Amino acid sequence: MLVGMGFEEKKCIKALKNCDMNVERATDWIFSHMDDPDSDGDSQMINEEAKTELKDYKCNKPGNYQLSSFVTHLGASVHAGHYVCHIKNKDKQWIYFNDDKVAHTNDPPTGKGYMYFLQKE
Numbered sequence: 001m002l003v004g005m006g007f008e009e010k011k012c013i014k015a016l017k018n019c020d021m022n023v024e025r026a027t028d029w030i031f032s033h034m035d036d037p038d039s040d041g042d043s044q045m046i047n048e049e050a051k052t053e054l055k056d057y058k059c060n061k062p063g064n065y066q067l068s069s070f071v072t073h074l075g076a077s078v079h080a081g082h083y084v085c086h087i088k089n090k091d092k093q094w095i096y097f098n099d100d101k102v103a104h105t106n107d108p109p110t111g112k113g114y115m116y117f118l119q120k121e
Contacts (some may be wrong), residue, residue, distance in 0.1 A: 001023055002015065002016070002023065002026060002027065002030070005027070007030055011030055011033075012026070012030070015027075015029040015030045015033070066088075067088070067110065068087065068088050069085065069086060069087040069088065070085075070086055070110070071083055071084070071085050071086075072084055072085075072086065072109055082098075084096065084097060084098040085097040085098075086105070086108045086109075086110075094106070094108040096108070
């Protein structure tokens, strides 16, 4: 049944084993473990591939980038709150998007962390 929903067979087997063969619970498990390797052997293979890629790529140049947008979560916890977006326009001005409210902002919350929002309230 889970394979018929489009999930990979290895992931379905692992989900069913972790959920006492309960299909409904296994479906929830799959959605909450989408980035997990399908089997224990896969995680070792992924780690080996990552090590090989790091050896192949070496760069001594410093990173150079410009932050152009980010999303922040406003709320008391991960279970309650609201997401808003901040985007830098072509004139290097920050624009704040909150549902149907769109406005310029001179003080985007970059690098301020959780404590910034507690102090603002």
